[in-house]
Amino acid sequence: MSALPELTGFVLSRQQRDTREGIELSYWLSTDTGAQEVRIAGQKAVFFVRRSQTDQVEQLLQDLSGWTLTELELQDLTGEAVSALYSQSLKLQRSLIERLTQGGVALLEEDIRPVDRYLMERFIQGGVSVLSRSDATPLLRPSDYSAQLRMLSIDLETTLNADRIHSIGLYGEGIRRVLMRGQGEDSDWLEFLPDECALLQRLMELVRAFDPDIFIGWNVIDFDFKVLSQRARALGVKLCLGRDTSPLKLIDSAAGKGFVRLTGRLVVDGIDTLRGATFSFESFSLEHVARVFLQRGKLVDKVDTRGEEIQRLFREDPQALARYNLEDCVLVWDIFAKAQLLHYLVERARLTGLPLDKIGGSAAAFDNQYLPQLHRRGYVASEYASGQSGLSIPGGFVMESVPGLYRQVLVLDFKSLYPSIIRTFCVDPYGMARGLREGAEPDDLVPGFNGAIFSRSQTILPRIIERLWQARDEAKQARNAPLSQAIKIIMNSFYGVLGSTVCRFFDQRLAGSITLRGHEILNRTRDEIERRFGYKVIYGDTDSVFVWLGDSCSDADAQRSGEALALHLNGWWQDQLMQRFGLECHLEIEYETHYHRFLMPRMRHSDKGSKKRYAGLKRLGDGGEELVFKGLENVRTDWTPLARRLQLELYERVFHDQPYEDLIHDTVARVLAGELDEELVYRKRLRRPLDQYQRNRPPHVQAALKVEQEMQRQGRRSPFRPGSHVEYLITLSGPEPLGWVRSPLDYQHYIDRQLKPVVDTLLPFLGQDFDGLVAPQFGLF
Known part of the structure; x- marks a missing residue:
């Protein structure tokens, strides 16, 4: 069989399915002439068992057909010989694994999908050359192909309960569009559609015309694509956003993280990608990250009333809502460009073979690099x-x-x-x-x-x-x-x-x-x-x-x-x-x-x-200096802005041998006078759903529950999910959520729990402490 070069490209998506001829592997590639699908038919799934257990394997599987057990010149890392167990279908492989596991047979490398193993064993990591053969079965080989991928930033605006879509924003190179539900005057960037069904149909038309390789967004899987999936299902619309007629599939992984399956396209979330690239922010909200990276933010910047403002704009000023929607798309696009996130994902794929949309994946990256080398030395990995x-x-x-x-x-x-x-x-x-x-x-x-x-x-x-x-x-x-x-x-x-x-x-x-x-x-x-x-x-x-x-x-x-x-x-x-x-x-x-x-x-x-x-x-190479904090309150987001500012200003003075007493005196006086209330807000993240905090309810949970109860009385959905941040203040009646404070603030709490710890981390080394400095001051109040 001769093999001739046919095309080169970059692997976008990978799927596998059962056919009458065996397992079919499907790879969508980004190429110089556009996206193309490569199918490899007649494949088998394989994993390994120890040769000492082959009699047990044959006995457990004797009533099943379509599998073969083959002795190989391979051994596991304990030195025991192994045999390969091949199956002609994915369905059969799942049955084999289930039965052998229940029978106590040790399985080796049984969790590697055939569509991934095919690439891994051939050292294909991102770039690929496709060779045609006389038997019509293509052959894939590694390539240094450099991909030029096409991104499309997408963002949805919805009702407060996300049970109806108001608008869909789209932005990319050559596209700048908002689809708005309702009536209005169309323009070159804004289209009005009569209802949600028309909105979704127009979205599919634009996606087919623009033909992106990657959708990007902010919380794009757990919100935007989740809403698209739910609304399409509720409206009976077959939402096809991939490169064939397959409908959108939203899948929850075993780790609880959702991902989107689209034929020939990927969905990449900005938050997950930044975290994977080890970027760190006090908050991963689009507003905060955009302010840090781009020095600009959303067009509606009041977090506590943003949801209500979006509803008002939809009713009264849809053009303003469209501008807001589109700007969110542009912010995500510009963050990806500034942080070079797509470049990072492509380079990671070229190094490890991980799919571009894979979150985390350290163990899979290790396998992709290690297992092919191990196999070529005559070994397979031992039991998991x-x-x-x-x-x-x-x-x-x-x-x-x-x-x-x-x-x-x-x-x-x-x-x-x-x-x-x-x-x-x-x-x-x-x-x-x-x-x-x-x-x-x-x-x-x-x-x-x-x-x-x-x-x-x-x-x-x-x-x-x-x-x-x-x-x-x-x-x-x-x-x-x-x-x-x-x-x-x-x-x-x-x-x-x-x-x-x-x-x-x-x-x-x-x-x-x-x-x-x-x-x-x-x-x-x-x-x-x-x-x-x-x-x-x-x-x-x-x-x-x-x-x-x-x-x-x-x-x-x-x-x-x-x-x-x-x-x-x-x-x-x-x-x-x-x-x-x-x-x-x-x-x-x-x-x-x-x-x-x-x-x-x-x-x-x-x-x-x-x-x-x-x-x-810290002394810098250019003669400048930088104040660095590690693990102290200044870099802890669960401390108040006031404590963090005081620590910064106090250390700057002490490290520069400047007087500092008046700073502490003035800060305490202004707290007691109510002049610094805006800097007394705590901000803490929820680790799990609110209803799971039963035995211990820390202050931020107490504050969040008060908001949730009020929302329920208004018939509105709770704004809090695991990972959400709660902003609150400590009052004489306990913690109360920002925007819902009804009681006087507990200023003594802030002096004792925020100012004193910050000051007393440093002052004892100077022979002083917080109480000694401010005690005379308390007599004035």
Whole structure:
């Protein structure tokens, strides 16, 4: 059979289904000539069983047909031979898995879908070449094809209960449109439709004409597409937004996260994508993120009355509602562009083979890179998460801190410490299986922890890390920030995957050999700094050490000391690892930060130093400075704006050796006078549905319940879901929701619970405290 190149493209969506000829795999590709579907017919599903259990397998499945059991030259990581169990349909495979599981047969790699395995085993990660063959069955091969994907931003405006659609906004390159229910004058960007059925039909026409690869939006799956699905079903409309006549499908995953299935198109949520790319915001509301990223926000910015205002605009000024609707689409589009989110998703897919719309997926990304390499070495993964457990495995190392208010503190940081440990010490599931095998050559072994021993020559994961490391260096040189970020996230996820039961390679000997080695590295680094240079290490956390040079050190000397420390430690670690283990060192420590002033606080009600909490005045390379908070109230969104502002202004004064007493006095006086009420609002997120808070109802839950009760009396839907934020104030009658406050505010609560903790984190190091400063003031009120 000859194979000739037919086309190249980028995998958009993947589906599988049963046919008379076997399992059919369907891949929609984005190509230079538009989206095209490639179908591969006559496929089989496969997973593995241990050969010692094949008699049991045959007995359990004897009344079923359509499966075959084949002995292969493969073994699991325990060294036991395995056989492949093939089935001709997805339905049969599900039956086989259910029956064998109930029969106590260990199943290996049974959870990998045929449509994913086909790509994975061929190392297809995003880009693909399609080759035609004389038997008419196409063959797929990996390609470096660079996709130019077409996005469409979509946003719905609805009634308060989301039981009717008011309008649908659409925005992309070449489209700027709002579809509005009702009567009015059409324009080049606004169309009026008589009812919801006409609205949905027109939406389908526009989608077919624009032909997007990806829908984007804000909470777009759990709101916009959910509403579209519900309204289409209620109205009897077959809503076809994919590239064929299949209707929209909304599916809830086992993890409770919804996703949309459209043939040939994807739906990507802006919130999930930002979080996956490790962006962090106080709030992931579109208003807040747009203000931070774009310095502009929604056209209706009053959060507490926005829903009512949308209803008023629909009744009285539909043109204004249309502008609001369209601007939300534009905001999402501009955030995707500014944060390069689509570029990030494409690069992640090219690195891992993950679908563009996959949320999370660290374990799947690991499988896609690891399993094909493992199979080519004659092994399959063992039974899911069957590695050794029950060991005492610590997390990242956090050193006991030395509390104090310091000058001249340096931070030395190990670059990608956990991936460096994996690469240096050969930490690897396959390598451990080879290292623990009888007859392994002693010179080939590297000791781990908790009984782990690794082969230095037979490895997979260290080689994957090396490839990614080189790719990240190239991405940095090319200033390809999305690719660099994608690689960083992937590399740093490997430790978490190996230490999690959601990974088929879970084994605490692997995770322990990473974290315990990290503990050793930080402790020995501290000892070498103090022995060789005489400096004091006042703190250490996971991959960093904080070095106090002494208050009399100058800024210029601090810079030279940081460079000298990094140079010495890198050479010292190279010598140590070669002498102790004969290993090439891939650890690299960097002089990262210079704090001109630095606070390591005490734990509350204790003389011991805090962990993961500090503040410092950071010297920047251009001669400027930046005030940095870690774990303190200023970066905690559950503290009031007043407490956070006071901490910022207080630390700025103290770190610059300026008077601060009048700041504290004035703040207390203005609180008691009622002048700072707008800064006393608490904001806290609900972790679960309100009705699940039974035994313990914290203040934000109490406030939310008051809103919900009032909404029920008005016949309106509760605005709160898991993940929603509640804004409230503390009054003399307890917590009351913002906008619904009926009682006087409890100012003493804010002084005792917000101002005093912020001040007393710092002032004791100056020989003062909050009570001593403000006690005379209370006599005036």
